[in-house]
Amino acid sequence: MKKISILGATGSIGIQTLDVLRCHPDQFQLVSMSFGSNVEQAVKIINEFKPEYVAAGSKEAYDILSSNVFSHSFSVGYGEEALAEAAVYKADFLVNALVGSVGLVPTLKAIEEKIPVALANKETLVTAGHIVKEHAKRYNVPLLPVDSEHSAIFQCLHGEQPKTIERLIITASGGSFREKKREELEGVTVKEALNHPNWSMGAKITIDSATMMNKGFEVIEAHWLFDIPYDKIEVLLHKESIIHSMVEFKDRSILAQLGSPDMRVPIQYALTYPDRLSLPSVKSLNLWEVGQLNFKKADEKRYRCLQFAFESGKIGGTMPTVLNAANEMAVEAFLNGRISFLQIEELIESSLNRHQAIARPNLQDIQEVDKETRAFVQSLLA
Structure with a gap:
């Protein structure tokens, strides 16, 4: 039984991680969790999974949670110290599904406690990639990617020699406005931006997908996760989100990882690596139903946030x-x-x-x- 801590349990990745735990109750136990302000969702999770420690995002959320009656006893805290405590409380595996730079310190804390980290919090590596990698190396702790793109690369590199890599090809759906020209973005609304055609994600990540900053962050993450220079990382627009990323090797062979656009697949792979468990709730990919896959080179003039990310990463x-x-x-x-x-x-x-x-x-x-x-x-x- 693997004891799991989930930071950001009420968010999109957190909820889908709980789906995986629900599917395999004999494999995983939720021992600690954090949430931001969604107390109603947190109460449901606590009642179902019965964690032993819960960190609330604020004093207000803490007070509301504490006013509820639960069938089991557990410890509760709030703020940054509680978040760091939730990361390591009786856990032997951390899923960091937080959004924002608030995820950095809990990640470092878990590494210091030699707890493997499944990383869905992009900002941890974007803001302090060198510190996180040095920490992971010092304490000999694995960082397992949860993003579908990095999980795809991770799977393609299984059994391969790093020196044979020619380039990483990270695919991008193009976000909510992928069919619009740049001049057509004037006056687009929040509602339109939040209407992602392929993925169900939180508001912040969905906006980042629309600007392509999300993909820019993934480029920086890939640089740190796989020790690849930026000039060997490319972004390819692929609106079907079927090929999640590819790796080209020195001999010009290209390996790709394919699957339906469902985050539970890379989440479960991170939790079970190097093993694989069944996931019957996810639909099998039948390529004859897809019919056609489209690809287009990402234009940094169209997606300026992608350009900012490459330039910032290189500096x-x-x-x-x-x-x-x-x-x-x-x-x-x-x-x-x-x-x-x-x-x-x-x-x-x-x-x-x-x-x-x-x-x-x-x-x-x-x-x-x-x-x-x-x-x-x-x-x-x-």
């Missing part, structure tokens, strides 16, 4: 930290109706242009740059 240091912090603030402002869709890019670009990167930042440097960037974007919004 390195604290530049990706700025990229992430500015993006988080800008996306939140868009979701709240304070800025237009294209102003997301403008705020990010302004933040990147003013920053002088620190080449080898420590954790404190990263946290200070993150805070400073958020304050700068807030000043522009004001």
Whole structure:
């Protein structure tokens, strides 16, 4: 029985991870979890899975949760310290499904406790990839990818020698506005942006998919997860989301991982690696039903956030930290109706242009740059 901690249990990845646990009750036990503000969903999860520790995202959520009556006793906390506690509480495997840079410290805490990490929190590697990788190496702890793209690459590389890799080809659906030209993005609404054609995701990630920042983050993640230089990573538009990513080798052979667009597949693979369990709730892929697969090279002029990510990753240091912090603030402002869709890019670009990167930042440097960037974007919004 593998004891699981899920950070972000009420979010999209968290809910789908619970689906996997529900499918295999003899294999997995939820021992700890965190949630943000969705108390109603958290109560349902607690009643069903009976975790021993729960971290709430705020004092308000903590108070509301504490007013409920449960059939079993468990410990409850809130805030950043509780989040770090939930990451390691009696767990022997962590699923980090948080959204935002708040996922960094709990990841480092789990690594220090030698707990393997299934990483769905992109911002952990985007903001502090070098620190996380050094930590994982020092404590000999595996980082297992949950994103469908990185899971695909991970599976394609199984049994292969790193020196034989020629390039990584990361596929992208193109997001909610993939059929629109750049000039047609003026005035698009939040509702339109949240209407993703292929995947069911949380609001922030869905907006990131529409801007292609999500794919930019995945490029930076791939760089750290697989130790591949940026000039050997490409993004390919593939609107069906059937091929999740590909690897080309020195001999020009290309391996691809295919499957229906269902996040439960890479989630379960991370939980069970190197084994595989059945997953009857996921539909088999019948290519004759798909009929046709389409591919198109990603245009960085059309998707400027993708360009920002490549440039920030190549500069390195604290530049990706700025990229992430500015993006988080800008996306939140868009979701709240304070800025237009294209102003997301403008705020990010302004933040990147003013920053002088620190080449080898420590954790404190990263946290200070993150805070400073958020304050700068807030000043522009004001």
